[in-house]
Amino acid sequence: MCNPGISTLQRQAAAWLLGLAALLAPAAQAQPGATVRLGALSVLADDDTQRQWQPLAQGLQAALGRPVHLQTHDLAALEAAVARGAVDFVVTNPGHYVALEARHGAARIATLSAAQGDPAHAVGSAVVVRAETAGAAPAALADLHGWRVAAVAEEAFGGYQLAAAAWLAQGVDAEEGGLRRSFTGYPMQRVAQAVLTGQADAGILRTCLLEQWERQGIVPAGALHVVPALATGQAPAQRPTCRTSTPLYPGWAFAALPGTAPELSRQVLLALLAQPDGAGDALGDGFGGAWTVPADYQPVHDVLRQLQVEPYAFLRATRLQALLRRYWGWAAALLALTLAGTAYLLRVEVLVKRRTAELTHSLHERERLAQQNARHQEALGHLSRLSILGELSAMLAHELTHPLATIGNYAAGLRRRAAQGNLAPQALEQALQDIAQESERAARVIDSVRALARKRVPEREAIAPQTLARQALALLGGGHGSPDIRLRCAPGADRLRVRGDAQQLLQVLINLLQNARDAHRLAGSDARQPIDLEIGSENDNESDNESGQLALAVRDHGPPLPPQAQALLFTPFHTTKPDGLGLGLSISRGIAEAHGGALHARPVPLAEGGGMRMVLLLPLADLPPPASPSPTSPPAEDLPA
The missing domain is CATH 3.40.190.10 (Periplasmic binding protein-like II)
Known part of the structure; x- marks a missing residue:
């Protein structure tokens, strides 16, 4: 300075x-x-x-x-x-x-x-308010925040810009809503007039202009009050006769x-x-x-x-x-795109989580249904075995009658001989031995039936197909075999083994044989030939294309089935028997597939005798080396049933 x-x-x-x-x-x-x-x-x-x-x-x-x-x-x-x-x-x-x-x-x-x-x-700004307003005395420019302020023009240096800079230094941004501005234009007397008439709460004048107007009588003396400036640390004021609101x-x-x-x-x-x-x-x-x-x-x-x-x-x-x-349009578009992308990602994440939850629920439900279906299949298999036992009840009663009658006869004969006194030790020994044999025979019949009817957890083990076939024939024939069923074994069939549950496979075999018997009964006198139960590998059954499998085939000579009945042959609860459940073949196919095999129904042409050939295919557990067949050995072996 x-x-x-x-x-x-x-x-x-x-x-x-x-x-x-x-x-x-x-x-x-x-x-x-x-x-x-x-x-x-x-x-x-x-x-x-x-x-x-x-x-x-x-x-x-x-x-x-x-x-x-x-x-x-x-x-x-x-x-x-x-x-x-x-x-x-x-x-x-x-x-x-x-x-x-x-x-x-x-x-x-x-x-x-x-x-x-x-x-x-030399130049400054004076911010003036009405004298009656000064009683509420704005002590600094910052106290005018939100007031209506008049100025000549935004480009006026002493008439606006210096005051705006002073306000900005005190934290009031006039352009961003800190003040309600109005510009009167030149001359500057309009600013003073706006404040005096109440059109504005405050006005911006050039420093020393108010003092001149008061001397000239343009503005009444004391009508306007100048808001003081804050201390700036400058030297004493250079124009003590003029009031100012800003530095000079x-x-x-x-x-x-x-x-x-x-x-x-x-x-x-x-x-x-x-x-x-x-x-x-x-x-x-x-x-x-x-x-x-x-x-x-x-x-x-x-x-x-x-x-x-x-x-x-x-x-x-x-x-x-x-x-x-300037770029609000682009900024808004970018913001909208960002929000849309974020919303899309959130929606995708929600959908993925929802879909994952649905898939997890579906997998759990599928597993639950599979377990439930397995339990139902097991229950249906048990019911099927009970149905078979019902059909075998008459045969069972007939077969038990023989050993029981024999035991009764031996007991009565021993009692008579003892009464007559001619019971020799050798005769007693022979009679007791026969009684024991007949008792064992009856026990075997009952045990086989009980084993078939028992509900238990399936067990997989190596099974000889011939043993399985003879057990089925024994059950159907009361222990003596069945005269209407002929067992035919291919060469080397005694060495074949399958891995599975013996009782379940026995159930399938009995069901197939019992269905063949029913077909023969429907044929009446026309069915003169016995039922064939054939055992062999896939090489011995050229019509079976599955390799490495055992074939158990049951051939009947019953009446031919119409195509509609053949299509529904394995459908649950479909039956042609008046007292049938329609579950036997469906359960049998399920057991075969559970063992990794299959169950097929193949009609036999009339040129070959007609009827139906049911083929049970099972994977071979092992295939031991076949023995060299004799040149005179027959291609197949008929064993007594």
Whole structure:
């Protein structure tokens, strides 16, 4: 900050040096009589502005000895005049000068100082409120948050920008809703009028303008109150007679445009410095000083940079808010796409989890149903065996009658001989031996039936097919075999083995043989041939294409089945028997498939005798090396049943 006590000496020294340089320099003189075009920024009414800047133009004209044409414009018009080269010099506020310097290359040659001669602290803003409002006394600019504030224009340096920077320093952003702004336009009296009439809660004036209006009677004295500025740590105020709400900044600039001759600029500078004190009151505030050497305008740059206005408006383009306003469409689309993608991913994840849960539930349900089906199959197999036992009950009673009758006869004979006294030891021994044999015979019949009817967990073991066939024939024939069934074994069949549950396979074999008997009974007298039970490997049954399997075939000579009945042969609960359940063949096929085999029904052509051939195929457990057959051995072996 300059010392006011020596500012006049500084100005006089600068004027003397510049005058000496002008005398010594051999620069070319401007054309005699050429008009100097001076553009001045208008901040008051048009007539007032012309009248207040006219003394400056007349002083320059008298000092230069040539005409000076004064043009007064608002900010936009003055900018246009500079752009088209219509002026040689401009007088404008510090903020507008910095913008002209950046855009058009204007160069300041003098600065308007305050009354104390300090050009660096000459311009400020006064934020005014009505005097009755001052009772609620805003102690600082920050207390006006949310108020209605009037200003002349957004580009006005002392009339808006300095106050906006002060608000921003106190945490109130006027542009982002911190204040409810309204711009009245020039002249600045409109701002004071808006506050006095209640159209605005506060207004922004240039420093010292309120004091001038009060002296002139434009504004009643004491009607408006100036909100004080916060302490800034600066030296004591340079303009104690003016109230201010902001720090003070360099005064108005007198600048030359790039097309102005340097010699003319020097002459104008000498003329400005030679103006008497008080001649700088062209702003009409009554407190003007004089024109001095150019001040440092860096504080003005700092304010404009902070507000991000010209020549620093490009900073707004990089702010987040500006970027959002500029690219809000793309940002909204990107956000919508991101949200849609996130929602889609969440939906996919939910669907995947739901589908996984459904599949897990389905697998558990399938496993439960499989276990339940296995239990049902086991129960149905048990019922099928009980059904078979029901059919065998008459045969069982008949077969048990023989050993029981024999035992009774031996017992009665022994009793008679004992009564007669002729019971020889040898006869007693023979009778007791026969009684024991008949008892064992009856026990075997009962044990085989009990084993077939028993409900138990299946056991897999190696089984000889011939043994299985003889057990079935023994059950069907009461222990003596069945005369209507003929067992036919292929060579080497005694060495074949299958791995499975003997009782289940026995159940299948008995069911097939019993069905063959029923078919013969339906045929009546036409069925003269016995039922064939054949045992062999797949090589011995050319019609069976399954390799490595045992074939147990039951051939009957019953009446032919129609195609519809053949298609439903293995369907559960389908039967042609009046008292049948329709479960025998279905259960038998399930047992065969559970053992890794199959059960087929193949009609026998009429040319070969007709009937049905049921083939039970089972995987071979092992296949021992066959013995060399005798050249005279028959291709098949008929064994007694």
